[in-house]
Amino acid sequence: MHDFLPVPHHVVAVTSPSRHRDPSVERYDVVVIGAGAAGLMCAIEAGKRGRRVLVLEHADRAGKKVLISGGGRCNFTNLYATPDCFQSQNKSFCVSALTRYTPQDFIALVEKHRIAYHEKKLGQLFCDGSAKEIVRMLLDEAEAAKVTIRLQCKVGGIRSINGFLIETDLAAIATDSLVVATGGLSIPQMGATGFAYAVAQQFGLKVTPTRPGLVPFTRSGQALAFCKSLAGVSIPCIASCGGSSFWENLLFTHRGISGPAILQVSSYWHEAEQVHIDLLPDLDLLAYLKEQQDARPKAELQTILSMLLPRSFAEAMCATSLPNRAMAQLSIKDLGVVAHTLKDWSILPDGTEGYRTAEVTLGGVHTIGLSSKTMEAAGVPGLFFIGEALDVTGPLGGYNFQWAWASGYAAGQYV
Numbered sequence: 001m002h003d004f005l006p007v008p009h010h011v012v013a014v015t016s017p018s019r020h021r022d023p024s025v026e027r028y029d030v031v032v033i034g035a036g037a038a039g040l041m042c043a044i045e046a047g048k049r050g051r052r053v054l055v056l057e058h059a060d061r062a063g064k065k066v067l068i069s070g071g072g073r074c075n076f077t078n079l080y081a082t083p084d085c086f087q088s089q090n091k092s093f094c095v096s097a098l099t100r101y102t103p104q105d106f107i108a109l110v111e112k113h114r115i116a117y118h119e120k121k122l123g124q125l126f127c128d129g130s131a132k133e134i135v136r137m138l139l140d141e142a143e144a145a146k147v148t149i150r151l152q153c154k155v156g157g158i159r160s161i162n163g164f165l166i167e168t169d170l171a172a173i174a175t176d177s178l179v180v181a182t183g184g185l186s187i188p189q190m191g192a193t194g195f196a197y198a199v200a201q202q203f204g205l206k207v208t209p210t211r212p213g214l215v216p217f218t219r220s221g222q223a224l225a226f227c228k229s230l231a232g233v234s235i236p237c238i239a240s241c242g243g244s245s246f247w248e249n250l251l252f253t254h255r256g257i258s259g260p261a262i263l264q265v266s267s268y269w270h271e272a273e274q275v276h277i278d279l280l281p282d283l284d285l286l287a288y289l290k291e292q293q294d295a296r297p298k299a300e301l302q303t304i305l306s307m308l309l310p311r312s313f314a315e316a317m318c319a320t321s322l323p324n325r326a327m328a329q330l331s332i333k334d335l336g337v338v339a340h341t342l343k344d345w346s347i348l349p350d351g352t353e354g355y356r357t358a359e360v361t362l363g364g365v366h367t368i369g370l371s372s373k374t375m376e377a378a379g380v381p382g383l384f385f386i387g388e389a390l391d392v393t394g395p396l397g398g399y400n401f402q403w404a405w406a407s408g409y410a411a412g413q414y415v
């Protein structure tokens with residue numbers, strides 16, 4: 001695997017004659033590339049400090065991922081979003097930003113804009129209405145802070161000399177503070193690019209290997225046929241992989257398995273690793289089966305299991321992997337096999353659905369080269385990276401937006 005990603009052709013790695021004095025060059029105090037969650041938050045904060053801020057976005061509208069997030073209701077933060085919840089090669093990096101801008105700070109902003117919200121579960125806060133309200137709030141704040149947002153703007157090369165010169169298809173722009181907030185690789189059809197990684201490498205920063213996170217698993221052959229036959233069936237379970245466990249729902253799909261438990265565990269999964277699933281987490285299944293053997297000796301195993309699990313799943317398991325006989329005909333060893341199969345159902349995923357459906361990108365710009373206080377690159381004064389572009393990834397449930405807000409806020413105080 002590459003430790004560093006190749007620089008694509010659209011980023012020009014040059015230190016060339018200063019065109020800053022060219023009258024055709026526009027000048028801003030701060031240029032933010034990417035009008036997503038992190039970029040807008042940073043622009044708002046910088047604008048509030050009186051900085052002249054320009055946001056460049058290549059999509060046709062700002063905050064596109066916010067709009068589709070949380071099933072259209074935007075799970076905008078999590079009450080329990082503390083630094084220890086985040087994955088990174090440099091675990092302590094996120095502490096400073098997350099403690100200076102907390103979920104309560106974002107909630108205060110949401111309340112200021114009278115956006116109704118509720119806790120769905122596990123500290124996850126969602127809009128009662130629509131994610132559009134969060135984008136509207138950010139755009140209203142940006143307008144109040146006199147931030148200029150330029151949509152459908154293609155950014156070309158970035159040159160550095162006494163600041164930065166950014167070439168776009170609309171104009172060349174000079175600035176002393178350049179913030180890269182272009183996110184990760186997830187959902188390329190929505191405008192995701194590896195732009196941040198290329199810029200990081202252009203300026204000598206490391207990029208840790210990236211992979212899709214919070215993503216469904218795919219299966220093939222008989223295992224896929226099994227999943228397809230159960231598509232839409234959901235079961236509460238504990239899914240474990242790579243030393244992490246999540247007690248949430250599993251969902252069968254036409255491509256394999258998904259649901260919150262699987263999305264969570266996918267961020268800890270590596271190729272050829274097994275995922276272990278306890279389908280009856282709060283039950284001593286062997287003891288229960290022995291009791292049922294005494295109480296209902298004539299009942300078939302699938303009838304007993306249908307009292308604990310969705311009937312279609314119990315039937316499919318009995319048809320493919322379990323001895324479906326009358327309880328009285330099952331030996332202790334048989335009961336042990338049934339209990340083991342359902343308490344430690346081991347799955348070897350073929351892979352994931354990839355960036356096409358992944359909610360986040362794991363890995364990214366290595367934080368070792370950045371200030372945790374300001375998000376500024378250590379060796380490149382004026383260059384900042386924020387949001388999902390960095391190697392900081394949260395679990396499902398509002399954590400990734402909290403990182404976007406917090407890192408954007410942190411940089412916004414210094415750009």
Ligand SMILES: Cc1cc2nc3c(=O)[nH]c(=O)nc-3n(C[C@H](O)[C@H](O)[C@H](O)COP(=O)(O)OP(=O)(O)OC[C@H]3O[C@@H](n4cnc5c(N)ncnc54)[C@H](O)[C@@H]3O)c2cc1C
Nearest residue numbers: 034036037038058069070075182183191387388398400401
């Ligand atoms: C389907 C889905 C649902 C999600 N739901 C939730 C949720 O409910 N709660 C949660 O916490 N997280 C959720 N996430 C994750 C969350 O959306 C991201 O972690 C968050 O948006 C990251 O913010 P960001 O500003 O760093 O990047 P983004 O929001 O991705 O913004 C980056 C911006 O940069 C622009 N851009 C990219 N390349 C260029 C370029 N070369 N030039 C100019 N502009 C560029 C993009 O168009 C985009 O507007 C979800 C993700 C997905 C895909």
